[in-house]
Amino acid sequence: MWGRRRRETGGDGVGEQRRHIGGAERRARLALRHRLAGAWRAADPEEVAGSLVALHGTDPATVYLAVGARLAEAGRTVPELDRALYGDRTLVRMHGMRHTVFVLPTELAAVVHASTGLPIAAKARAGLVKDVTAGSDGRLTEAWLAEVEASALAALARRGQATVNELTGDEPRLREQFIYGAGRSYESAQTVSSRLMRVLGVEGRVVRGRPLGSWTSTQFRWAVAPPHPELPVAEAQRELLHRWLTACGPASEADLKWWTGWKVTEVRRALGAVGAEAVTLDG
Structure with a gap:
């Protein structure tokens, strides 16, 4: 399993011990980083999407449910998402990992496009x-x-x-x-x-x-994509992997390969680039 780099040494200061992350810590990490704990609920959809890197969006209702479960004011989910997606355009719905539709922060569009x-x-x-x-x-x-x-x-x-x-x-x-x-x-x-x-x-x-009909509609209008810079592939993959490990780690190579849709060699290259640390888990 891989997480963000954190060096730890043994009592003699020589070598490096593999950090252990127990089940309770994993649950706590996800509850906080995924904005599920009460005091950590998000103020707006942009904060939700940024915390989770991207929200699965092939089924339109999934995005609203994911945001509603994490907003401090869940009753504001529909108008706030409509504002972010279609008014301010701070969130964008686009094809990304695994040829799947995601909703993500607009500033991340260049990273997702170049990396996947x-x-x-x-x-x-x-x-x-x-x-x-x-x-x-x-x-x-x-x-x-x-x-x-x-x-x-x-x-x-x-x-x-x-x-x-x-x-x-x-x-x-x-x-x-x-x-x-x-x-x-x-x-x-x-x-x-x-x-x-x-x-x-x-x-x-x-x-x-905008969808044709309500927020649950699967029929959409189209718009010209907002402009974004062209990034080097390796740089974009490094950034995407860093964000995902921060939000969802620890994770196995198989987890990362599935979520990104990359080849194993690309996953391993990005893991090395971000300085990922191997950890042990319960079970």
């Missing part, structure tokens, strides 16, 4: 180009797709936020269809709009905006 999103985005982009061109018998080309994409992004920038239906009104070519998985059991007709917006989301170029 780049290889996923490259694979998603290649798959989109291949499926569109092959599924249309060459009628829809990569150059055609790039032109439609630029037009759609320009329309989205003009609108601020928009549904896919609104964007297809501005750029009708988004309605074009192609056959996915031709000749296979899962063959289906897909629209360019649905696949393109997902890929742009993974690439960090668009983010999910």
